[in-house]
Amino acid sequence: MKKALLVLLIATTCAAATVAFTQSFTMQSGETRGPKQPINFPHNLHAGKLGINCLYCHYGAEKSPIANIPPVSTCMGCHKLAVTDRPEIQKLTGYFERGEQIPWVEVYRLPDYVKFNHKRHVRAGFACQQCHGPVQAMAVVYQYPPLKMGWCVTCHRQNLDNPDHPATMDCLVCHH
Amino acid sequence: MSSHEASLSANPATPSEHLPEGYAQKTLNDDVLKLISWPGWLWWTVFIIDLCILGVGFMAFRNQIVLGLGVAGYTRPVMWAAYITNFVFWVGIAHCGTLVSAVLYLFRSHFRRAVYRVAEAMTVFGVLTAGLFPLLHTGRPWFGYWLVAYPNQRNLWPNFRSPLEWDVFAVTTYLTISSVFFLVGLIPDAAAARDRAKHPLLKLLYQVVSFGWVGTNNNWKHYYGAYIFFAAMATPLVFSVHSVVSWDFAMAQTPGWHSTLFAPYFVAGAIFSGVALVINLLIPIRKTFKLEHIVTLDHMEKLSKLVLLTSCMVGYSYLTEFFMAWFGPSKLERDLFWYRFFGHYWWAAWIMFTCNVIIPISLWFKPVRRNMPVLFILCLFVNVGMWFERFVIIATSLARPINPYPTVYYRMSWTEAAITAGAFAWFFMYFLIFVRVLPAFSIAEIKETLAMPMRKKAVP
Amino acid sequence: MSEFVFNRRDFLKLVGVGVAGAAAGCAKPPADKLIPYLVAPEDILPGVPYWYASTCRECPAGCGVLIKAREGRVIKIEGQPEHPLSHGGLCSRGQAALQGLYDPDRVRGPLVKESGAWKPLSWDDALKLAGEKLSAAAQSKQGVAIVTGHETASLAALAKSVAAAAGGSALAWEPFGHESLREANRRTFGQAQVPFHDFAKAGTTVTFGADFLETWLSPVRQARDYAAMRARHDGFVIAVEPRLSLTGANADQWVAVRPGGEMAVALGMARVILSGNLGPAVSEHAALLDAVSGFTPEVVERDTDVPADTLREMAQRFAKSRPSLAVAGGISTQSEHSVALIAAVNLLNYVAGNLGQTVRFDRTLNLDGLASFGDLQSLIHSMADGKVAVLITHGANPAYATPAWAGFGAALEKVPFRISLSSTLDETAAGTDLILPSLHAIESLGDAETARGVHALLQPAMQRVPAFDARPAGDTLLALAKAANLKGAWAADWTSHVKAQWKPLHQRLGAGRDFDTFWNDAIRNGGVWEDVAATPVRWTGTPAFATPQLKGAGDLALVLYASPNFYDGRGANKAWLQELPDPTSKAVWGTWAEIHPETAAKLGVANGDALKVETEAGSVNLPAYVYPGIRKDVVAIPLGQGHSAYGRYAKDRGVNALSLLSPAEDGASGALAYLSAKARVTKAAKAMDLVLAQPLKDQRDRELAQVIPVAALLAGTASQEGMKVEAGTGPGTPGTPPQLRPGLNTEPMKHGADYQTPAHAVTAYEPDEKVRTPRAIPVDSGSYKHAKHRWAMAIDLASCTGCSACVVACYAENNIPAVGPEMMKRGREMAWIRIERYEEKVAPGRHDVRHLPMMCQHCGDAPCETVCPVYATYHNPEGLNAQIYNRCVGTRYCSNNCPYKVRAFNWFDYSAPEKATFSFPEPLNWQLNPDVTVRSKGVMEKCTMCVQRILEGKGNAKDENRAVRDGEINTACAQSCPTQAIVFGDLMDPESRVSKASHGERRYWALNELNTKPGVTYLKKPVASETT
16 A cells, blocks of 8 residues: 555656656757658759859848748749759749749748847858758758757857857847 | 653643543544535535636636736736735735644644644645746746746756745745645544545545554654654744745835835734634634534634734734834835825725734733634634735835836726635635545544543543 | 839738748747749848838928838838938837828728719729719819829929819818918018028027927927037027927926917017117117007016016017027917917017028928918818819818818818829718829828928838739829820829929939939939028018907817827827827827816816817817916817728727817918817816826926036036046946946945956946945856947937837837727836826926936846846846846736836737737738737837847948947937937947946936936936026
8 A cells, every 4th residue: 555655656756757857858850851842942952962052042141130042033043944854843934934933831940039140140150051951961951950949059158258259148139 | 652742741731621521532533523424515505606616716717818917907017916915815824724733733832732733724725725826927827837947958047036936936845844744644533534434435545644554652653753843844934935925025126015024024914814714714613513622712712812912913013114114214115105004095004904903902802702703703804904914015015116107006807806716715625625524623632632541530 | 222123923922921020929820831032123132121211291391211121011210310301300200100001991992982882993994984074074174173282392293284284273281381471471571481490509499389399390300409409508498388388398488378479478579679679780670669569568468467577588588699589380379360470470580680590591391382271261162162073182181180160071072073092091081982092102202392402202112012002193193184185295104204303403403413323312312402592581561460369258268289199180090199198198099178277176177087178169078187287268189189080090089179160260371270269168977088198297206307407517517426437438448447437336346456347237327325235246257258338328308308209119110019098098008118207397487397218227237137037037248138028927026126117018919910909900010020029918028229220230240340330229219319319329338429428417317226227327407497
């Protein structure tokens, strides 16, 4: 009787504790595959094999807080001529000629109350891969980092005393 | 000879505390355990009504969560009012239990025997009720757990400088200790109940809470050891917890809150209201269950003396506050205390003063102390008064901000009224169940006043 | 940059991106699609704001503005620093223009009225219909009339030519047209102009009911000049008016004249000056003295209740401190003899020798084309007589802004076919048959010459809001002309018409540039400015002087005044302006009647009790506002509310007091006489609620708003111990002795002499004797170690006029919800900055009203920070008191512990579209600033010192890797302030304006005895000693 009770008590306490503890750490695993895009654009081909600079298409990243999705015209810049016979490219031209914009599916999403400034990080000399992972090797882009606050804070703390670009631990910088 | 028996011989129980001659131990068990039986219509009606009120309270809370805290009467500058008032009120209630059972135990005052179980139960349920409010009054209760210091991926900690954070620790500690103390005290009686229990579920319950008590000498030895140990542990909490609660206000620079007097003032007030409520609970019980011979008039009178004492302390605190406001340098304080009694909430202040200071004066007279109906009503007044004391301290101080731009007055909304009523219902729900399920009086300790079966007369 | 052009679909895509940002804070499901541009417009980059120079059209003043657009959505309007009139300031009405652009009640497309109900139709059908009617009218010479608002350039020309071609007439009409000003100047100076009043130069300024800080002529420009005058400390302002207006509240002396007595006072002063030869020699001395001989001080005292001695004193002061300035012609004094009043004031200016000094005819306000109320009436008559077949209205709302007796509404019904180009369904539009909605000024190209030599341009700062299928009014007019095939050379479209209009300017000011360059430059600067020489004027003749007699039975004079928030009522459908506390009464969302405490006592009413105000013309029920700043024999009511149409915020709110007027106008100028009636005021059963944001105007000697005698300042005796800081020893500079290093001497003395206070711990604050024990312990590690700035503010109470422009600017910048009257009544105002008004003493002759802009003080030692259990509010490395919304649990302890009570709590979900409390109904939510979180329910919020701007500014500095320049980062409130009373900057830079201001001799800190070490330093208001 007594023992049973004791075991019961301890068990429940431990269970509760573990739940609380683990819950506070949950992150989605980096390996989740990315979503299906309207046109399966292979980053591994463009960024990897062809070695196109990220900033060629996502030119906003170094000029603006927002790293823009390239306008369809940018794609057409090459694909007016390049490999126009491929079905995916024909899809693209289709969109362009119909004057429709491509409904890309969002891969990275920060919560609404967080502000992230691409310009600052790119200009501080961080490689895109540092956060976005080996995009040049991704056939389908997936969310590489957990995008949890702990993840941001860890990096910021490491660069706290970085002589060139001291990072800050000030909440207000991202939450305002 | 256990320390306890020593204490008995050290200062004998007064004759009036004796149960009638030839009162057998078994009859005592019968008397006390008869409460544990299938309740009658009266109990059920009360219980059902109680649950209805509780339901209304929950609906109001749901409404508040869906729509936002705006459904409460709060406004700038009065950002705290009814909920925090309730919180402080119930924490205060929770104090008397430990005082009666632990402190009086250490001080060897035997009148506690008959009453402390009820007081302790009240304590535990009081804390359970109080605990609701800090959550309930926040804008986003679903994030309440952020106040708990636990390791998390955000690498964030709560702010240990904040008195609200201290509350979290104070209240949880108090809940733990008081419930443990309650359970420990319950062991021998639970065993007694267990041995009679018919219903399998009840039997199981008693088996659990009696921790396999068999009543051997060894059992008793450890029992008294543990009991005095927990009593010693609980005693400082009586004073610390409500001091911490008082610092929610004393630590702020708001005029009317910013005072070093608050800690003792709040503790006295807490015991004041607590004892009053114990009386309010005991009088109906001893009447309905015909236990006047167990909880005697003397017991009640001693309790009411405790009320009188604390009433004087509270009254003294009031006067000190006013004296300091008048005597001190701060024109803000002076302005505020004038406002308290003659400003927008004058009525609240006068209710507080009348109920807590003027009415209890009548307790100086023995007839009043020994007249149960009168005492009952008087204690009701005390509780009303103490509720308003907290309201006056919180709401009126805030309603007179240093910057006079926001001059808007707080008016209690239906939501707050419903939730306040719900809180009382919540408390009485527990208590009603307790009365019919657990031995409401300490058989074991009362027996000590009985003639031992071996000897022919009671302990000298 | 030129106006950017990209097609509507692109714009929608942008919105797709934009909304994700705008929805920030609302608990909404993720926007799961990312919509890129099809073709990226070359000058648009998502996430980067673009600024477009333009001109404000919220009132005839026409201040220059810079319009901020993000992702193609306009989100903010600010004053343009280079503009010759406004110099970077912008008033509350200008700030609120955004809510006109995104007005949820705007007309969504052409509408035609069929059997009393509006029915949408296509533009082509609409134009066809209108064209037929117009041509029919033109052929049959039945008469066509076009009524526009105050148009001064291309549109005016176009309207004229269209009307002419249709054989009709065009009328540009404004409710506040200042007809009498022009007429009086014509009679006295031979110039039908509104002169340039130089308040900056004036020594003594006397205003005869001209509210030059609120609505009169060009308030922003005048406020700026007023501030310049105040900066000299030797200026003196006298307000001669029966009711203490906001302008009067800022004056040093209040002369409570009997309504209509202003003229006598002016002439009395002139007489004193002439008879005493106090002024310069004037050739017409004898004639003038003769003209005013009747107005001896005693006579004046008898007629106006102005004591003879006061009058003499005023006159002497006026003549002594030359150049002085007297102004008149406010709405509240516009009576049947307003020309006489203004003529009298002109005479006063003339005899005091102010002509050509402070009263100049160089940059005169351009009201030339403006029709008088008389002209409008003749139109109304011809309409009533059926002489008008087609009426086209644009930008004017006579149905609301003229009193019932003028009979516009009735006459309108007589017109067979009525077309409105209005973008909102206001009272006039509601009475028409066809609505061809026009674009808002922000969306369309346009031009204006509101003052001589100021050729301003309006450029579309965004594609038109897709929800509203509107067109530029000019295009519509052209299209109408063509559809009705009226004879005339019609331009291809509006743009080319405007350009054509600018050809002559190009000839004159082109300076060798070809037209396109000239045009683009002009667009970039928001116009071209040319200096104009002053037309020399002389005294041409003394008109007849007559005092107005108020008609009616009542015992109180009825004073109607222009609302500082709504102007003539056009602002009434803007939630920001409705929720902006009136600068005088601090009332919101309604109308009220101001009466003197004694009058109130006689009637037995208190604040908010119902009153019945009755005149011959009619009666209205209003809540009473008991105001000591008004004569016992006067009841005052603000104009601008009481709309019967116009939109959800304006409709059926308050009372339109024009209904109390019986027929009366100024014969000389044809101006409507607002001051013409007596009223009987009685207690009534019920009226609307009086919602006061600040119920009490008494600061309970808390010394929040402090003053200092001017005498002390001029004598230099004001500087107190430890307040003087030697050059180069600003806060934080190494080598500053500790006792001079601000903020340090309240900290534990545990540092060596070479210790430098970390930025976050620096304040300009120095404790007074009352403060004993120190508390702040500077943090010396992490981000706190590297911080280089301490952001702070200095607010000069000398130049703060209480106009409240900053409040609306803050609403616009920081996504602050307007919560509506019910919430306001419960004190749930969300404003981050507010203007507290304290009336120390309000009595004729001697009054002391103080305005105190109050926002989060960003204390160096903040009470709110220590009590938050979850660190949702804390002290940031750069000295800001931060509030992290998504960490806030909502215990509200911080607000309880904030002595300034500047924290606002989100009681309900103001940001959730599905909730009834949602306060950004589509498309108002387009205005939301994507850089600022939209707060959800249950969290605390407060002033952040526009941290988003700070970050942006620091970012820009980093990009050019240089230090942040002083003044480069500015908060919304400071930017908008017409008088530059708010200075924002970095305390760590000893040379910054804020450092300098924070160490002046007038500085103090609100509630400094609490030792909160505020980051906001106030500068005491200097008051002429006789008024304290």
